[in-house]
Amino acid sequence: MEMINGFSKLTTEEKISTISKLFDNPKDVADYFRSFHHQNPRIQELLEEFSENTLSNFPMPFSVAPNFLINGKNYIVPMVIEESSVVAAASNSAKYWYRHGGFKTEIVDTEKIGQVHFLWKDNTDLLRYKFPELKNALIEDTEAITENMRKRGGGILDIELKDLSDKEPGLMQLYCTFDTKDSMGANFINSCLEQFASTFKEWYHHEPEFTGEGLEIIMCILSNLTPDSRVKCWVETEVDKLDNIVNGVSGADFARSFELGVRVAEIDPHRAVTHNKGIFNGVDAVVLASGNDFRAVEACGHAYASRSGQYRPLTHVELNEGHFKFTLDLPISIGVVGGLTNLHPLVKLALKMLGNPDATELMSIAAAAGLANNFSAVKSLVTTGIQKGHMKMHLFNIMKQLEVPREFKGPIVEYFKTHKVSVSEVRKVMEALQFTGKLNNSVKI
Numbered sequence: 001m002e003m004i005n006g007f008s009k010l011t012t013e014e015k016i017s018t019i020s021k022l023f024d025n026p027k028d029v030a031d032y033f034r035s036f037h038h039q040n041p042r043i044q045e046l047l048e049e050f051s052e053n054t055l056s057n058f059p060m061p062f063s064v065a066p067n068f069l070i071n072g073k074n075y076i077v078p079m080v081i082e083e084s085s086v087v088a089a090a091s092n093s094a095k096y097w098y099r100h101g102g103f104k105t106e107i108v109d110t111e112k113i114g115q116v117h118f119l120w121k122d123n124t125d126l127l128r129y130k131f132p133e134l135k136n137a138l139i140e141d142t143e144a145i146t147e148n149m150r151k152r153g154g155g156i157l158d159i160e161l162k163d164l165s166d167k168e169p170g171l172m173q174l175y176c177t178f179d180t181k182d183s184m185g186a187n188f189i190n191s192c193l194e195q196f197a198s199t200f201k202e203w204y205h206h207e208p209e210f211t212g213e214g215l216e217i218i219m220c221i222l223s224n225l226t227p228d229s230r231v232k233c234w235v236e237t238e239v240d241k242l243d244n245i246v247n248g249v250s251g252a253d254f255a256r257s258f259e260l261g262v263r264v265a266e267i268d269p270h271r272a273v274t275h276n277k278g279i280f281n282g283v284d285a286v287v288l289a290s291g292n293d294f295r296a297v298e299a300c301g302h303a304y305a306s307r308s309g310q311y312r313p314l315t316h317v318e319l320n321e322g323h324f325k326f327t328l329d330l331p332i333s334i335g336v337v338g339g340l341t342n343l344h345p346l347v348k349l350a351l352k353m354l355g356n357p358d359a360t361e362l363m364s365i366a367a368a369a370g371l372a373n374n375f376s377a378v379k380s381l382v383t384t385g386i387q388k389g390h391m392k393m394h395l396f397n398i399m400k401q402l403e404v405p406r407e408f409k410g411p412i413v414e415y416f417k418t419h420k421v422s423v424s425e426v427r428k429v430m431e432a433l434q435f436t437g438k439l440n441n442s443v444k445i
């Protein structure tokens with residue numbers, strides 16, 4: 001295939017046509033892309049503008065998990081996720097904890113971080129001495145950028161000079177902290193940082209004590225590692241209240257197995273990664289539904305999980321004198337204004353469904369979804385096993401794929417309560433049903 005030039009300048013129709021021609025059946029492919037376009041051209045245009053070189057939309061389920069009692073308030077939590085069982089797991093957990101006091105949260109802080117990385121080959125002691133003067137200039141020159149944020153009670157919190165020259169000759173940074181209130185703040189922070197870099201260069205070249213040749217700006221960028229934008233979320237109950245949380249299992253046995261399940265993740269990074277993946281099943285689904293950046297949230301969470309030098313679980317169990325407490329400690333930087341939050345029509349609806357929360361409330365909701373999913377996953381893993389629930393969803397997906405007639409679904413679900421689920425087995429059962437009209441033990445499959 002030859003290199004494609006000027007693709008981004010084409011109209012959507014031209015892009016669809018160019019790409020469809022690469023298939024054997026261009027007309028069908030083009031129609032297929034178009035069939036996912038939104039019926040309202042204004043919304044379609046909006047969706048296309050979220051990215052570049054857009055051909056079509058990629059639908060994902062928009063689901064809800066009801067009965068999330070968080071800090072005494074009942075939420076219906078919107079979740080956007082493609083993996084079956086995640087919303088069911090969140091909902092089951094939410095319903096259980098609704099009756100046991102709900103989720104509690106504490107916002108540790110909401111501080112965001114940005115850095116100007118630079119090489120310094122001039123007098124470091126003099127730079128340190130003069131830094132308060134530079135800092136004033138940096139703050140003054142960003143006043144136009146920070147004006148609105150300051151009106152909302154946020155802005156630049158501090159700027160520090162960090163010396164990393166023991167790791168790389170001359171490497172230093174302006175380490176900057178921000179309060180971005182209800183926004184995630186990426187644009188705000190990056191704009192401030194780029195202004196800091198210009199002001200720094202100008203200030204440096206006007207200071208006669210320096211050589212004027214010892215400053216090289218490497219880059220200006222926010223850090224997605226925000227350990228001080230963090231929420232703690234927990235559920236707790238007396239152990240005996242956990243009796244029969246899984247049929248026939250005592251609360252004490254369950255709590256002990258559950259604690260052990262989390263302990264394995266504390267010891268073994270292989271398990272910890274899967275354990276945390278289960279947390280992000282819930283967190284990401286809320287982050288996506290609320291129009292936030294799930295890549296940033298994941299990167300931050302995984303880095304935080306490694307802060308001790310070993311990758312560890314983000315949740316923790318305390319089991320003391322008959323009391324069970326399960327806590328998620330989650331660094332998360334998300335917002336409810338700016339970016340996609342004000343633009344995506346379904347994001348607006350999702351936030352409305354949550355009662356238009358502020359950023360800290362949304363942090364709590366995302367954390368509760370993460371804790372709920374993790375609770376469900378570990379509960380299943382240490383008792384019945386995960387496949388029981390998964391296989392049921394798998395069966396539903398297979399039935400959809402095979403276009404099983406509605407009247408056969410009930411008997412098929414019944415049959416697979418005691419048989420192993422696979423595409424070929426479901427096909428055989430369906431064929432048997434089509435042949436006999438009913439399914440009983442005498443039907444050979």
Ligand code: MEV
Binds near residue numbers: 275277278281378
């Ligand atoms: C699957 O998406 C998530 C789990 O693997 C999480 C876990 O193992 O804790 C079930």
